[in-house]
Amino acid sequence: MIPYGRQDVDENDIEAVVDVLRSDWLTQGPVVPMFEQAIADYCCARRAVAVSSGTAGLHLAYLAAGLGPGSLLWTSPITFVASANAALYCGAEVDFVDVEADTANMSVQALEAKLEAAERNGRLPDVVVPVHFAGLPCDLESIDELAQRFGFTVIEDASHALGARYCSRPVGNGRFADMAVFSFHPVKNITTGEGGIVTTNDDALAERMTRLRSHGIEKTPPLLSDDNAGGWYYEQQALGFNYRLTDMQAALGLSQLQRLDQFIEDRARLVKRYDEAFADCALRVVGSPSDALSTAHHLYVVRVDGGEAVRRQLYDHLHANEVMAQVHYIPVHLQPYYRDKGFGPGDFPHAEAYYAGALSLPLFPTLTDEQQDKVIRLVKQIV
Incomplete structure (x- = not known):
């Protein structure tokens, strides 16, 4: 059988995972921040937040952008359902923008026309999510110009696009978007088994996603407690999720990244x-x-x-x-x-x-x- 896509795992990948299995950390430990920094460096982004799947990355990025009940997100109809579903998880509404005939990427012309109609109707989107279909970047510069004109947040669904470049820069660098979401499913260009990551140049967005991926819990100052709290003390400051990546997965990702x-x-x-x-x-x-x-x-x-x-x-x-x-x-x-x-x-x-x-x-x-x-x-x- 010849599959349409599959992972390429070599002995170095296996050894990297085995090293973690022999260490003191299996879940989220020291390898995860190493992987985050490596992806941020590769994409020329300030921050990267690793999560348990691309879908989790979309969900947290949408929440970090303030999406919630009463909000509206637009994305492409030619994408995996997660691009839209994650907005519904936030309680937001979803609509779509038609694609270009030759690329299946979001059409800038269709987006502009829909925005102009939405402005007349008094209901502009809060977030627009262009999808880099098959790994080909959308026209991000033109979408960003529309974002400045109409006042929406741009989040790239870059699940297909790790390693792609736009205007001579790596996709995910944050020049024309607030965040970019990548997937590490086995058929993607590198894999962590399951997993994803969100890149951003905004520290506040990164901190928000970091907190939400781990139940909304914070263990470091500033906390509500007094200075006499014991070392066990933590606070749930938001309603978060268990979207953490493991050190085993991060080790595989770090090794795979060397061959991207x-x-x-x-x-x-x-x-x-x-x-x-x-x-x-x-x-x-x-x-x-x-x-x-x-x-x-x-x-x-x-x-x-x-x-x-x-x-x-x-x-x-x-x-x-x-x-x-x-x-x-x-x-x-x-x-x-x-x-x-x-x-x-x-x-x-x-x-x-x-x-x-x-x-x-x-x-x-x-x-x-x-x-x-x-x-x-x-x-x-x-x-």
């Missing part, structure tokens, strides 16, 4: 082979970075001419031959839960048109040329 640039280089080589092989096929590759952008190559997504019928034929053909292609994503607004909230077909036509023909082909650093040649051969038998 090589992982992206390997992915880029495989993408080039796909591009050359499919140059004369009746399909289109989603996303094409310009000089100002560099993608993390998290996914290789094609749009098949002929729509859903041909996409289903290709999907079934690949799976019958043990190639586990995938679809990223069913538009969030078409999920039954969101249809019950009033969304439905026709709301975001570019997202729906994208979904009708999209298919993710296998892409991961250890994909061999022989495996990739098999994928290419099978695709060409249908397309």
Whole structure:
């Protein structure tokens, strides 16, 4: 079986985790802040807060931004459901902005038009969450200009984009956004098994997320207690969560981070082979970075001419031959839960048109040329 994505764990990764297993700390100990600093340094950000998943990172980032009952968040319909769900966890409302036809990233033109209409209607969003789909950065500079004009917070859903660059800087550096959220699920560019991290240049946001990830508990001054409190003393100062990352996971992440640039280089080589092989096929590759952008190559997504019928034929053909292609994503607004909230077909036509023909082909650093040649051969038998 050839999966669409998978982790690459080597002996150094295993040794790093074993070292923690032999230490005095298994849960959140000294390795977690080391991992946080390493990610912050890599992204050229001031702070990084490690958490138990990308979804936890979204939730804490939204809370830190002040999202709550009565608030409104906009995001892309072409994303994993967590981008929207985490706003509902906060008690906020969710809406979506249609995507660009060629990248499946949030359309700046659609965002501007929706903001102008929202301003006329008296209900602007509090937070906008662009999603760097497949690892290709959104037009963050233009989104930031709209944020300054209309007064909303920008939080990047960078779950696909660790290692990508925008305007020659690493994604997550905070130049055009208040926070950026990354995921370390096994199919991502590096893994901690499960895990995530939020980067920011705002110390107050980082401290808020740090407190909320551990039940809202604070053990260091300033506390409400007097100076005579014992060493056991702690205070719950907010309603928080158990969103901590373990030292075992952080050790794996630290080790994986040493190979991130090589992982992206390997992915880029495989993408080039796909591009050359499919140059004369009746399909289109989603996303094409310009000089100002560099993608993390998290996914290789094609749009098949002929729509859903041909996409289903290709999907079934690949799976019958043990190639586990995938679809990223069913538009969030078409999920039954969101249809019950009033969304439905026709709301975001570019997202729906994208979904009708999209298919993710296998892409991961250890994909061999022989495996990739098999994928290419099978695709060409249908397309």
